[in-house]
Amino acid sequence: MLQTKPLTILEQLNNAKEHMNDLGISQLMVSLVEKVDYIDPIQFFSHFQNQDLIRLFWKDSEDSFYLVGIDQFKTIETSQNRFDAIQKKREELLNQIYSPNGAEKGTGPVMLGGFSFNDTIYGEKWDSFNSGQMIIPKTLLTVNEDDYYMTYNVTLTENTDVDELYKELYSYKSRSHDGKQNSNQQLQSTNSLDYRNWSQLIEKAVGSIKNGTLGKVVLARELEAEFKQPININDVLVNLVNHQTDSFIYIFDQGDDAFISATPERLVKADDNELLSTCLAGTIKRGETPDEDSLLAHQLLNDEKNRSEHQYVVSMIKEAIEPLTYSIDIPTSPVILPLRSLQHLYTPVTARLKESQTIFDLIEKLHPTPALGGEPRHVAMQFIEENEPFERGWYAAPVGWVDADDNGEMAVAIRSALINQNKATLFAGCGIVEESDPLAEYEETKLKFTPMLEALGGTSQ
Ligand SMILES: C=C(O[C@@H]1C=C(C(=O)O)C=C[C@H]1O)C(=O)O
Numbered sequence: 001m002l003q004t005k006p007l008t009i010l011e012q013l014n015n016a017k018e019h020m021n022d023l024g025i026s027q028l029m030v031s032l033v034e035k036v037d038y039i040d041p042i043q044f045f046s047h048f049q050n051q052d053l054i055r056l057f058w059k060d061s062e063d064s065f066y067l068v069g070i071d072q073f074k075t076i077e078t079s080q081n082r083f084d085a086i087q088k089k090r091e092e093l094l095n096q097i098y099s100p101n102g103a104e105k106g107t108g109p110v111m112l113g114g115f116s117f118n119d120t121i122y123g124e125k126w127d128s129f130n131s132g133q134m135i136i137p138k139t140l141l142t143v144n145e146d147d148y149y150m151t152y153n154v155t156l157t158e159n160t161d162v163d164e165l166y167k168e169l170y171s172y173k174s175r176s177h178d179g180k181q182n183s184n185q186q187l188q189s190t191n192s193l194d195y196r197n198w199s200q201l202i203e204k205a206v207g208s209i210k211n212g213t214l215g216k217v218v219l220a221r222e223l224e225a226e227f228k229q230p231i232n233i234n235d236v237l238v239n240l241v242n243h244q245t246d247s248f249i250y251i252f253d254q255g256d257d258a259f260i261s262a263t264p265e266r267l268v269k270a271d272d273n274e275l276l277s278t279c280l281a282g283t284i285k286r287g288e289t290p291d292e293d294s295l296l297a298h299q300l301l302n303d304e305k306n307r308s309e310h311q312y313v314v315s316m317i318k319e320a321i322e323p324l325t326y327s328i329d330i331p332t333s334p335v336i337l338p339l340r341s342l343q344h345l346y347t348p349v350t351a352r353l354k355e356s357q358t359i360f361d362l363i364e365k366l367h368p369t370p371a372l373g374g375e376p377r378h379v380a381m382q383f384i385e386e387n388e389p390f391e392r393g394w395y396a397a398p399v400g401w402v403d404a405d406d407n408g409e410m411a412v413a414i415r416s417a418l419i420n421q422n423k424a425t426l427f428a429g430c431g432i433v434e435e436s437d438p439l440a441e442y443e444e445t446k447l448k449f450t451p452m453l454e455a456l457g458g459t460s461q
């Protein structure tokens with residue numbers, strides 16, 4: 001077969017301008033894609049610090065797929081009926097964007113963003129975050145294994161000088177950036193729900209479980225950490241990439257406020273018609289020696305309380321996904337997912353989707369799973385809303401990306417922090433079931449704070 005040479009960006013721009021004239025319209029949104037040589041995604045992200053631009057970062061848990069989005073081309077924000085509303089607005093928008101060069105997975109008018117845990121979001125801390133925010137960046141770097149792509153999203157008008165615009169697209173390469181590092185960041189203080197209040201909360205939940213109102217509920221606490229110097233997001237990213245290798249890494253950096261997560265938990269991945277999801281619940285620490293480590297793993301696998309926390313998630317995901325699929329594959333027992341400072345019970349889910357469901361339909365069905373909400377879902381959500389003494393914001397909520405062909409992936413934003421200047425708010429929760437002991441659950445949240453706290457430059461809690 002005759003292989004046609006991909007069009008250069010300049011050729012694509014000229015084609016788009018011609019297309020616009022042919023259509024007799026005065027304005028056209030265009031998504032231009034080119035294959036490029038190696039670009040380090042972390043350096044590329046870091047390059048745009050202190051430029052008052054939104055920065056978006058995504059790395060998958062296999063360390064093979066990265067997206068870095070810079071600046072907003074188009075942003076969709078919703079509050080009411082958010083998953084459905086975003087999907088509708090997205091369709092409208094995509095219909096208007098011209099992509100002259102076709103698109104490899106994860107290139108072109110890709111949207112990155114996220115949602116809040118609840119349908120609404122409140123509180124000063126979360127002022128600059130919405131309950132649904134998906135962004136098509138102006139410039140997007142895509143790294144897929146060994147292939148590198150740049151996408152430029154632009155609006156052409158009758159007056160656009162193509163040669164000028166072409167030069168402008170590459171101007172980021174020459175902009176200088178502030179590469180200073182805070183290598184010796186110091187933690188000044190932390191503040192979180194004290195143990196007495198925590199244990200009352202857990203006892204209340206266990207009471208509702210014992211009287212049959214609830215099966216499982218996930219309860220969390222926030223930890224406010226103050227540092228000596230402003231937190232450098234670039235440094236945090238480098239620390240997370242180096243130490244949380246089997247996690248998704250997600251950053252939504254709006255300049256003054258950034259939300260960061262290094263999470264092992266996938267909500268859903270849609271790859272052509274294949275669907276992947278993850279059941280992740282049940283936790284124990286890592287051992288100091290390989291022997292102790294496997295002893296702990298063995299203990300976790302055989303622990304009834306942790307198995308029960310896990311089973312709620314497996315049953316719910318299966319029930320939610322089954323009607324949408326031709327076939328579904330869920331192993332009958334979990335395996336261990338070892339992370340740097342803790343290990344989890346893990347059951348992978350694979351399925352073939354029946355018809356083209358968008359990732360937003362899937363999120364709507366799945367969020368929140370009993371790994372972050374509980375069972376029954378609405379009773380657990382109400383319990384959380386009434387009893388947890390803080391706003392979850394984007395913690396424990398879906399974050400990720402989707403391309404124009406409906407390929408995409410959403411992770412669950414746990415092991416996360418909201419960062420503002422020299423302050424960070426970290427979040428950690430755990431699944432409460434009938435056998436839960438408040439002290440053991442408190443220790444479990446401490447373990448879950450560790451990775452992000454260390455990445456921020458703090459070591460103690
Ligand atoms: C709620 C969190 O994690 C969830 C709770 C787990 C548990 O209780 O064992 C394990 C993984 C996640 O499903 C969190 O990290 O904040």
Ligand SMILES: [Mg+2]
Nearest residue numbers: 282283430431
């Ligand atoms: Mg647990």
